Amino acid sequence: MSTITTRAEALALDRTDQLGTLREAFDLPTGIYLDGNSLGPLPRVTREALQHAVEIEWGNDLIRSWTKHGWIELPQQIGAQIARLIGAKPHEVVAADSTSVNLFKLGAAALRLQTGRRVILSEPGNFPTDLYILQGLTGFTPGAELRTVEPAKLEAAMDDQLALLVLTHTHYKSGQVHDMARLTAAAQKRGALVLWDLSHSAGVLDVDLNGCNADFAIGCGYKYLNGGPGAPAFLFVAERHQAKIASPLSGWMGHASPFDFTDDYAAAPGIDRFLCGTPQVLGMRALHAGLSVLEQVKPRQLQDKARRLGQIFLERVLEAGDGSLRLLSPRDPAQRGGHVSFAHEDGYAIVQALIARDIVGDFRAPDALRFGFAPTFLRYVDAWDAAEALLEIVATKSYDDARFRTRAAVT
Amino acid sequence: MSTITTRAEALALDRTDQLGTLREAFDLPTGIYLDGNSLGPLPRVTREALQHAVEIEWGNDLIRSWTKHGWIELPQQIGAQIARLIGAKPHEVVAADSTSVNLFKLGAAALRLQTGRRVILSEPGNFPTDLYILQGLTGFTPGAELRTVEPAKLEAAMDDQLALLVLTHTHYKSGQVHDMARLTAAAQKRGALVLWDLSHSAGVLDVDLNGCNADFAIGCGYKYLNGGPGAPAFLFVAERHQAKIASPLSGWMGHASPFDFTDDYAAAPGIDRFLCGTPQVLGMRALHAGLSVLEQVKPRQLQDKARRLGQIFLERVLEAGDGSLRLLSPRDPAQRGGHVSFAHEDGYAIVQALIARDIVGDFRAPDALRFGFAPTFLRYVDAWDAAEALLEIVATKSYDDARFRTRAAVT
Numbered sequence: 001m002s003t004i005t006t007r008a009e010a011l012a013l014d015r016t017d018q019l020g021t022l023r024e025a026f027d028l029p030t031g032i033y034l035d036g037n038s039l040g041p042l043p044r045v046t047r048e049a050l051q052h053a054v055e056i057e058w059g060n061d062l063i064r065s066w067t068k069h070g071w072i073e074l075p076q077q078i079g080a081q082i083a084r085l086i087g088a089k090p091h092e093v094v095a096a097d098s099t100s101v102n103l104f105k106l107g108a109a110a111l112r113l114q115t116g117r118r119v120i121l122s123e124p125g126n127f128p129t130d131l132y133i134l135q136g137l138t139g140f141t142p143g144a145e146l147r148t149v150e151p152a153k154l155e156a157a158m159d160d161q162l163a164l165l166v167l168t169h170t171h172y173k174s175g176q177v178h179d180m181a182r183l184t185a186a187a188q189k190r191g192a193l194v195l196w197d198l199s200h201s202a203g204v205l206d207v208d209l210n211g212c213n214a215d216f217a218i219g220c221g222y223k224y225l226n227g228g229p230g231a232p233a234f235l236f237v238a239e240r241h242q243a244k245i246a247s248p249l250s251g252w253m254g255h256a257s258p259f260d261f262t263d264d265y266a267a268a269p270g271i272d273r274f275l276c277g278t279p280q281v282l283g284m285r286a287l288h289a290g291l292s293v294l295e296q297v298k299p300r301q302l303q304d305k306a307r308r309l310g311q312i313f314l315e316r317v318l319e320a321g322d323g324s325l326r327l328l329s330p331r332d333p334a335q336r337g338g339h340v341s342f343a344h345e346d347g348y349a350i351v352q353a354l355i356a357r358d359i360v361g362d363f364r365a366p367d368a369l370r371f372g373f374a375p376t377f378l379r380y381v382d383a384w385d386a387a388e389a390l391l392e393i394v395a396t397k398s399y400d401d402a403r404f405r406t407r408a409a410v411t
Numbered sequence: 412m413s414t415i416t417t418r419a420e421a422l423a424l425d426r427t428d429q430l431g432t433l434r435e436a437f438d439l440p441t442g443i444y445l446d447g448n449s450l451g452p453l454p455r456v457t458r459e460a461l462q463h464a465v466e467i468e469w470g471n472d473l474i475r476s477w478t479k480h481g482w483i484e485l486p487q488q489i490g491a492q493i494a495r496l497i498g499a500k501p502h503e504v505v506a507a508d509s510t511s512v513n514l515f516k517l518g519a520a521a522l523r524l525q526t527g528r529r530v531i532l533s534e535p536g537n538f539p540t541d542l543y544i545l546q547g548l549t550g551f552t553p554g555a556e557l558r559t560v561e562p563a564k565l566e567a568a569m570d571d572q573l574a575l576l577v578l579t580h581t582h583y584k585s586g587q588v589h590d591m592a593r594l595t596a597a598a599q600k601r602g603a604l605v606l607w608d609l610s611h612s613a614g615v616l617d618v619d620l621n622g623c624n625a626d627f628a629i630g631c632g633y634k635y636l637n638g639g640p641g642a643p644a645f646l647f648v649a650e651r652h653q654a655k656i657a658s659p660l661s662g663w664m665g666h667a668s669p670f671d672f673t674d675d676y677a678a679a680p681g682i683d684r685f686l687c688g689t690p691q692v693l694g695m696r697a698l699h700a701g702l703s704v705l706e707q708v709k710p711r712q713l714q715d716k717a718r719r720l721g722q723i724f725l726e727r728v729l730e731a732g733d734g735s736l737r738l739l740s741p742r743d744p745a746q747r748g749g750h751v752s753f754a755h756e757d758g759y760a761i762v763q764a765l766i767a768r769d770i771v772g773d774f775r776a777p778d779a780l781r782f783g784f785a786p787t788f789l790r791y792v793d794a795w796d797a798a799e800a801l802l803e804i805v806a807t808k809s810y811d812d813a814r815f816r817t818r819a820a821v822t
Contacts, residue, residue, distance in 0.1 A: 027466075027470045029470070029471050029472070029473060033473065035473065035474050038474050039469075039473055039474045041470070041473065042465065042466075042469050042470040046465075047465055047466065047470070050461065050465050050693075051462075054453065054457075054458055054461050054639075055438075055453075055458065057640075058450075058452075058453050058639055058640055059438045059440070059452070059453040059458070060440050061440070062440060062444065062446065062450055062452065062771065063446050063449050063450045063771070063773065064766075064771075065640070071640060071641075097508065097509070097512065097688070098508070098662070098687060098688025098689060098691075099688055099689075100660065100662030100663065100664075100687045100688035100689075101508065101512055101660060101662070101687055101688055104659070104660050108551060112551070124674050125674065126674075128663050128666070128669070128672050128673065128674065129662045129663035129664075129688065131674050131675075131676070132661045132662060132663055132665075132666060132676040133660065133661060133662055133687075135661060135675070135676045136657075136658065136659050136660060136661030136662075136676065137659065139657070139659070139661075140519060140523070140552075140659040141551075142553060148674070173672075220689075222689070228465075228469055228692070228693055229468075229469055229476070229482060229689075229691075229692035229693065230482075230689050230690050230691035230692040230693070230694070230695070231691070232691070233688070246547075246550070247547065248515070248547050248548065248550070248551040249511065249512060249515050249544065249547060250543045250544060250546060250547030250550075251509070251511030251512070251540045251543060251544055251547075252511065252539050252540035252543055253511075253540075254543075255539070255543060258539070259776065260776055261539050261584075261775060261776050262539065263535050263536065263537075263539065263542050263559070264542075264546070265542070265543040265546045265547065276509060276511045276512055276544075277508070277509025277510055277511030277512055277540065277644070278509060278510075278511075278631075278633070278640075278641045279641045280509075280640075280641035280642070280643070280691045280693075280694045281639070281640035281641040282461075282639055282640065282641070282691075282693040282694055282697060283641070283691045283693055283694055284641070286693060355475075360473065360474070360475075362474065364672060365670065365671055365672050
């Protein structure tokens with residue numbers, strides 16, 4: 001992937017960018033928003049959809065909206081919208097609950113399928129909630145055990161006790177992407193099942209779950225899918241597993257006939273059995289609308305642009321910088337998701353100094369500066385300008401100011 | 412509780428109703444909405460709060476809103492708002508996930524506290540998702556067992572194997588209210604813990620969890636709490652249990668320091684450990700706003716008015732009807748929650764005929780007509796007029812029409 005050495009080249013790239021008009025679909029704040037990997041911005045269509053949901057659907061039609069406005073079908077409709085972005089069939093994905101809750105459901109279901117195997121394998125430094133949920137799950141499952149080993153040793157750690165491999169496809173901090181096809185095949189060869197967390201991949205990488213023969217996946221709705229703060233999450237169950245798998249969280253929305261009000265649970269056919277309680281309608285409405293922005297876009301286009309944006313940024317920082325920013329992400333774009341991270345001992349203050357200039361990235365403890373390059377609304381010139389601002393703040397040490405050093409509770 | 416025999420008396424009651432002005436806080440649809448026990452109507456303040464949340468918080472301030480607009484504190488703030496309605500301390504309640512997910516968390520946590528006891532006791536005909544979740548939980552917990560016995564036999568069924576009693580305080584169909592103090596004491600005397608589902612009680616009855624020494628409770632945000640479709644649910648853990656209880660769904664929002672991004676789970680102190688994934692912010696905003704409508708109201712006022720509304724309705728139907736509507740609810744208001752149900756073999760069609768007149772109740776299979784008397788926005792004259800409409804539709808058999816007999820998927 002070639003990079004550029006002047007701002008004029010960035011502007012030239014924007015002029016021929018096939019995704020350039022997508023930017024108009026969003027209500028963007030002033031400045032350069034490099035946190036679409038944490039909370040995607042507000043799509044204009046979502047503002048309208050939510051107003052309709054509140055005033056007409058809830059306000060006027062009330063409970064009739066479950067059918068009249070199709071509330072009851074939103075989990076499956078959203079599932080189908082997400083499926084095309086992650087290489088799945090429409091009926092293999094459903095929107096529900098949070099990423100954490102969905103990991104618990106599928107982790108427990110997988111352990112139950114894998115009689116006689118009790119080990120879940122993951123990596124240290126995986127996104128914390130994934131490890132926490134797996135610790136909770138194994139703590140509540142007699143005999144079950146969570147093992148974490150460094151990525152390079154994963155394959156060696158796969159033995160005949162392995163029930164389930166759980167990895168985040170794109171690492172939340174470094175942006176490093178696992179080889180989904182290779183690791184899935186290696187684990188399956190040992191008789192294990194494989195679950196991928198796509199939180200930092202869906203909507204930005206060209207994910208191919210079925211091409212990799214993945215068993216299960218989960219992911220987040222509020223990052224590159226633009227579903228809004230705390231949006232519903234999604235889960236994927238490969239068709240071949242759907243008939244024989246059971247959710248521990250067997251709530252009424254996963255029942256074959258929820259409105260028959262019978263006392264005994266009977267799992268719905270297919271993926272629907274992984275629904276649990278009443279869906280959060282406002283969040284579903286927002287996610288449904290946000291996903292419509294991606295309807296005409298190919299995942300490969302998103303991946304190409306995101307990686308190119310990140311490459312312009314990181315090459316400029318590396319080439320024009322003083323060396324104090326250490327690259328945490330792979331330099332090779334083929335190994336990287338949509339975000340780029342650097343380490344710096346004053347990382348927190350530098351991020352705050354950038355935010356004061358309306359260039360919004362985020363800080364991840366202990367020392368990472370993280371910048372997300374969402375391909376839907378960023379311009380190539382934004383990547384260039386963000387690099388220039390970062391370089392200037394570091395070179396002038398303008399971040400060395402008390403107002404940038406005070407830590408907020410949430411970072 | 413005295414009742415009335417003329418419409419003029421209903422109008423007179425409205426003129427002196429201390430809660431009468433609360434009605435102005437809502438955007439109400441045309442007609443008489445008797446389904447606030449299923450989905451509460453839209454409070455005006457919520458419409459404004461959601462517009463602000465979408466356009467300013469999400470649209471402009473994006474991830475900064477976690478601190479700037481206090482998103483991160485919403486689960487606890489809402490918990491405190493709900494606590495005063497259910498006889499709990501502010502730090503004993505938190506908003507999170509769905510009622511179903513919260514039941515799973517607390518059910519699993521309770522089983523774990525109760526070493527050597529593996530029975531969960533409930534009643535047949537309890538709200539289905541409660542039974543389904545308990546079936547899922549016991550199915551995934553070796554040795555655990557769910558038993559259901561009729562209400563009259565509950566105390567006799569409490570033995571030294573009983574780990575947890577799970578009951579819905581106000582029955583979703585009949586509106587029958589369990590004696591929380593007596594059943595809690597009886598179960599605790601046998602060494603069991605007790606969990607109350609307050610979905611049909613919170614915001615309409617004068618619930619006193621701590622006065623009854625309850626251990627745990629869960630409940631729904633979208634009924635009498637007016638939190639909007641699929642609103643976040645809540646859960647209560649008595650202070651005395653908080654330090655020694657663990658959630659199986661140990662997601663990052665329940666961690667003592669979620670933003671330290673450490674690999675090992677450490678439960679947050681207190682009720683916060685029952686948070687799991689990222690909170691659904693739009694739903695939390697709506698619930699927070701909806702609860703503000705109840706801020707100045709005493710639960711006892713809500714209870715008195717709801718029961719009186721229900722009594723006017725049911726007495727009129729019983730006294731002026733042809734006997735074809737069979738009362739499913741207790742006639743004694745002291746034994747009843749906010750809704751009143753009748754059985755009729757043509758129940759489905761009668762409910763549809765009422766809806767065609769903008770009088771919205773609901774149908775619960777196989778034959779129940781259910782009418783909710785939310786004390787916040789209904790007038791006494793609404794209860795009277797709804798009874799008159801029901802009586803006329805039944806007397807004239809005007810419901811006997813093909814357009815009222817076609818079943819929708821969701822009822």
